[in-house]
Amino acid sequence: MTRPLKVVGQPIGRADAIDKVTGNARYVHDWSEPGMLHAALVLSPHAAARIVGIDSDAARRIPGVRAILTGEDLDVLLGLYMQDKRILARGVVRHQGEAVVAVAADNLDIARQACNEIEVTYDPIEPVLDPAVALRPDAPLVHPDLDSYEHMRGVFFPEPGTNIAHHQKIRKGDFDSAFASADLRLTLTFDNPPVQHVPMETHAAIGKAHPEGRAEIWTSSQSPYTVRHLLSACFGLSHGDVRVHVPYVGGGFGGKAGLGLEPLVYVLSRAATGRPVKLVATREQEFNTLPSRQGLHSTIELGASRDGKLTAFKATYHWDAGAYADYGVNIGRAAAYAGAGPYSIDNCWIDSQVIYTNKVFGTAFRGFGHLEVLWGVERAIDQMAHQLGMDPADFRRLNLLKDGDITITGEAFTSGHGDPTGCLDAVARAIDWATPSTPSENPDLVRGKGLAMLHKAPAMPTYTSCSTIIKLDEDGGADVLISGVDYGQGTYTVLRQIAAEELRIPIERVRITWECDTAFSPYDWQTVASRFAYMGGNAIIEAAADCLRQVRVVASKVFGVPVDRIVCANGQASVADAPEKRLSYAQLALGYTYENGNSIGGPVIGHGRFIAQGLTHLDPKTGQGRPAQYWTYGAHAVEIEVDTRTGELRVCKIASALDAGKVLNPKLVVGQVVGGVVQGLGSALWEGFRFDKQGRLLNPSFVDYKIPTAKDIPDRMEQIFLETPQPGGPYGARGVAEHPMISVPSAIGNALTDALGIEFHTLPLTPERILLAIRSHEEGTA
């Protein structure tokens, strides 16, 4: 018999909110260590150039300057999946904004003054800015040494002698003949520009090199153990000699996954006789020195039968990786195995290529490539529906994955995996899909409706794992140690609920330590991929059971009954059918002491762990295999209004449905969806890097790169959750953190077509782009 849930599923407020509303929450931004120095950077003004010389003599003479480093001092290559990046540029610069020289000084003013005194001489090279150009046989190579780079072998397939960092292939059925024999065919191209994560706390790190090279790092990171591992590998240190602290983190969205500023602050400290060195990225550096989301150029070909069955799908995804692809290669991989949308397609062919260019480099970003590929897929699906004369929702219903279908990588889909059709139906109802938009009384304002599907699985190595330790306190409360990071998404609160549920104590008695510290917090791979509540939740369930097993063993000895007769509830262990025989957890947490002083047991410490189950590498030639621990499905439907005089677009309503498996905390999950939808709105309407012809980023500030403000949110946002239990998920839950932003642009693009009769293929949908399209449409039809 399953116990009714008391804490899981409740709208519990977040545990960290009091620290955050009082200013008591300390971020690395706020952190200082005794004797700490401050670092500043000299950045490349060129997108591509040879470094001819660096003259730092004048800077070295400035009092208070403690260390100056260039790439010549640092002969190491770094990276998570592909080791292609140096700590500081060495010999060449590959994007404007790349760090070339770093200075550590007594304060930031001195460090910046020193940077101004450093003369770097460059010999500029013609940059490669367009992935299509980068693919030409005669294109200059961004990484001529690609053949020598270490990378995760068997998973990623760089093509030395080209600018291709990874080529992911998906092959199922026979696309060519299915496409040739299709009743209807279409070929379309789509574009997404690179965008920035814009965490409100920019990247920040403090490094200290202890004697004999031991490293201690404080970092605004999503990845304490990954930082530890990569630092130890890079500098030849044992893992135990690298200690990583992650306190409160001011937003991440993927941009703080993997490795960031940590190696640089460590080597600066090493050069500055071991004094701690702090480096906080300026907002401009956050845009053009730290990583962004990759751009994407898609070509999509669809074939369908006249009765509305999607018979052939082909996509070419050209990812604009920028100068480095250490993380980007995995986006090219993950977005390919999800690259046909949540549809049943017998004949599928995808080439996903991650291409080096001389732009600021890409990394993980909430949605991990799925927003980008589904911008094309979901727009193409709508256009095929229109060609067929079918309702776009009906066309989707006909083709969505259903029980017994096989995905494009050969996984069997069962209804237990989630309910994409249910998500579609839910948003269609919420937006009153069957009824066209009511026309505005103002003839300049036109309205339209659109919808789009989304799906995503965690993109992670096959061996991804998580672990936790629960210590019972003297008073019967519990401390949870875990090293996944809660940078705002709320996972710690959810894990606290799970610990309270499983330990059978009130949630107020459970504490999760906010500062992760690899010296004390047990291993977790990194906090990405919407997998922390799933894996951490399972680990906590196991750790709590371990605690209760220890409690039961001692209680059984005290009462002289078999262990299986001891039950735990309400913070007490008692004998079944004899509830008067009971002990509180407080009496057992450190061991039980008899009246005569004899003691048994000992401090109760439980541990739990979870490792990804049954994942396989994908076949290099066909992409067949099992890449996904689980899939989360969802849909958005929107109603918009466009001002045809200005091109401005207003979202009147957006309804979002996600199959969460089990809603663990209804309050926090709504916050995730609203936040994700508005972030998706940014990608849809405003956000995108602009470069000049020399490859210089033109909009590295909030004035020139607009993110949504309080004035820009939709008039109404509705969130709907389906609960098809996930096999293996804690209480049937699956991840939903990234998903809300995926396909928001697609739904809006589809609604624009409904409103204006114009097809849009390029993001963002700025007023300028919309107005120009209206004008050229008018000219074309005049």
Add this chain to the structure above:
Amino acid sequence: MRRITLTVNGHPEMADVPDGMTLLEFLRDRLVLTGAKEGCGIGECGACTVLVNGRAIASCLMLAVEADGCEVQTVEGETEDGKLSVLQQAFIDAGAVQCGFCTPGMIMSARGLLLQTLDPTDEEIVEAVAGNLCRCTGYEAIIAAIRSAADTLREGSGS
């Protein structure tokens, strides 16, 4: 270097500060009031918002010497005797906090509004925080929190 005297969260402060030091640097580095954050340093994000003489301003754009003789309030001044203000509690209850980095500035912008009116229109609420960027919440809960705090305060309970 110039001597300034000012009141910060009700406490008198006197300090010698460089001419170029911003109020944000003075608060964070000298007084170790790290609630106000630097999100951009050029007045575009609102994370550094504090009240000066009751008006919400970007403290990264104000020099410390300009605050001479002023009354300054930071998020640390919101709590009284360790008790959360109505506004702070409203942010928690509405789910208006995620990563929390924008939260101190957001609360000070809201406080600036509530000092002017306890019956703000929706437009006034949005306008009050339009210069405070948040990348996590999507703003809806923040707007609801300010509305709720105004309602509670208008009904006359708490501060």
